[in-house]
Amino acid sequence: MIDISSVSVRFGGVHALTDVTFTVPAGETCGVIGPNGAGKTTLFDVVTGLRRPTSGSVALRGTDVTSTSAVRRSRLGLRRTFQRPQVFGRLTVLDNVLAATEWHGGGGGLAADLVGRPSRRRLESSRRAKAGEALDRCGIADLATAYAADLPIGQRRMVELARAIIDDPDVLLLDEPTSGLDADQAARFAAVIGDLDATVLLVEHDVGFVMEACERIVVLDLGKVIADAAPARIREDPVVRAAYLG
Numbered sequence: 730m731i732d733i734s735s736v737s738v739r740f741g742g743v744h745a746l747t748d749v750t751f752t753v754p755a756g757e758t759c760g761v762i763g764p765n766g767a768g769k770t771t772l773f774d775v776v777t778g779l780r781r782p783t784s785g786s787v788a789l790r791g792t793d794v795t796s797t798s799a800v801r802r803s804r805l806g807l808r809r810t811f812q813r814p815q816v817f818g819r820l821t822v823l824d825n826v827l828a829a830t831e832w833h834g835g836g837g838g839l840a841a842d843l844v845g846r847p848s849r850r851r852l853e854s855s856r857r858a859k860a861g862e863a864l865d866r867c868g869i870a871d872l873a874t875a876y877a878a879d880l881p882i883g884q885r886r887m888v889e890l891a892r893a894i895i896d897d898p899d900v901l902l903l904d905e906p907t908s909g910l911d912a913d914q915a916a917r918f919a920a921v922i923g924d925l926d927a928t929v930l931l932v933e934h935d936v937g938f939v940m941e942a943c944e945r946i947v948v949l950d951l952g953k954v955i956a957d958a959a960p961a962r963i964r965e966d967p968v969v970r971a972a973y974l975g
């Protein structure tokens with residue numbers, strides 16, 4: 730669950746966010762939309778830990794993380810993707826995904842690594858099985874041995890998604906997830922996040938995708954929440970239509 734409470738962010742005289750409050754209940758997929766400059770990126774940065782709010786607070790699964798680093802937030806189960814997909818270009822697709830599970834370790838320290846204890850081998854084969862499954866879910870199993878640097882942006886984005894979902898994250902934040910995806914990839918992306926148990930918050934310009942993929946939509950305009958409802962109600966909301974949907 731994500732709790733955003735009275736969050737305001739100022740850049741000098743610019744009020745990027747003013748008193749933004751909403752909660753994404755556990756397991757829900759919530760989209761944030763709004764015109765350019767509405768504050769979407771700023772809000773995303775506050776939730777992921779890249780920016781401290783001027784006032785207000787953010788809690789993940791009941792833990793106040795307002796002053797917690799992005800790294801510690803990831804240890805609390807938060808995973809994210811980036812507006813420009815961040816992949817390791819010189820690693821294969823499979824290794825990109827395996828790298829996301831590396832830090833779990835297997836106990837026994839370096840000696841266990843060196844002698845290849847059976848428990849280590851079991852752990853390794855289970856990691857590989859999970860990685861294979863994540864690639865499969867994201868429709869990129871056939872790219873396992875390709876180098877990430879050689880892939881077009883849409884496939885890189887799917888690699889990032891596979892990496893984000895491999896450990897069944899509790900909280901998943903997606904920054905402009907469909908940018909660079911073709912229609913089939915966007916449909917696959919929506920299906921993958923639809924199947925997750927995670928609490929998902931996504932910022933996206935493609936209103937059609939948000940309407941399809943999200944159970945709930947928060948609309949920002951000039952740093953304020955102007956609507957917070959299910960997609961069907963957002964589509965009909967006169968304030969949203971005037972400010973954004975036209």
Ligand SMILES: Nc1ncnc2c1ncn2[C@@H]1O[C@H](COP(=O)(O)OP(=O)(O)OP(=O)(O)O)[C@@H](O)[C@H]1O
Nearest residue numbers: 740743744745763764765766767768769770771772
């Ligand atoms: N680092 C910064 N310094 C000063 N002003 C900033 C900074 N970052 C954002 N802003 C301002 O804060 C407001 C919100 O910007 P933000 O990038 O969060 O909006 P956005 O909804 O993500 O826009 P877009 O859809 O264009 O990406 C804008 O007026 C922007 O100019």
